[in-house]
Amino acid sequence: MPFCPKCKSEYISGITICADCDIELVEELLEDEHFPSEFYSLIYTTGNSIEAVMLKDNLDSAGITAYILNQQDRNYQGTNNINLIKVYVASSDASDALEYVESLKNTEINLSLDEENEQE
Numbered sequence: 001m002p003f004c005p006k007c008k009s010e011y012i013s014g015i016t017i018c019a020d021c022d023i024e025l026v027e028e029l030l031e032d033e034h035f036p037s038e039f040y041s042l043i044y045t046t047g048n049s050i051e052a053v054m055l056k057d058n059l060d061s062a063g064i065t066a067y068i069l070n071q072q073d074r075n076y077q078g079t080n081n082i083n084l085i086k087v088y089v090a091s092s093d094a095s096d097a098l099e100y101v102e103s104l105k106n107t108e109i110n111l112s113l114d115e116e117n118e119q120e
Helices: 049-061 091-119
Strands: 040-046 066-070 085-090
Touching: 040 049, 040 091, 049 066, 049 085, 049 091, 085 091
Parallel strands: none
Antiparallel strands: 040 085, 066 085
16 A cells, blocks of 8 residues: 655555645655654644644744644544544653643633633
8 A cells, every 4th residue: 555755644556646745655654754652752632633733833933843643534534543633742852842732721711711801
C-alpha cells in the first residue's frame, strides 16, 4: 500500500499522488519519521484539526516545538482512537507544555467570563 510521505495517509494500490498534499506517494514510510515514545510525549488529543493546529501554533510561539500526528481518515468518520489528532512535544518539554495547555484552558474561561460581564 502506498503512503504519503508528508501527511502519512495510506492509499489503495494504484493511486500515485496524495489527494491532500499533491505529492508523489511512496511504498513505505521511513522509520525515523515516527514519534519514538522515549523522545516525544503526547500532551493533547482532539478530533478537531483546527484546534490541534491552534494549539501547535500557541506552543511554538511559547518556544515549545510541537508536532501534530493526524490519524483521521475521511473514509471512516467516527470518534474512536483511529480518528484522533495528537499533539506531541519533546519529552524534555512535556511538563512545560502541559502547564501551558492548562493556562490556555484557564484563559478561555476567564475571557468568556469577561465577555459576559461586558454584556451586562
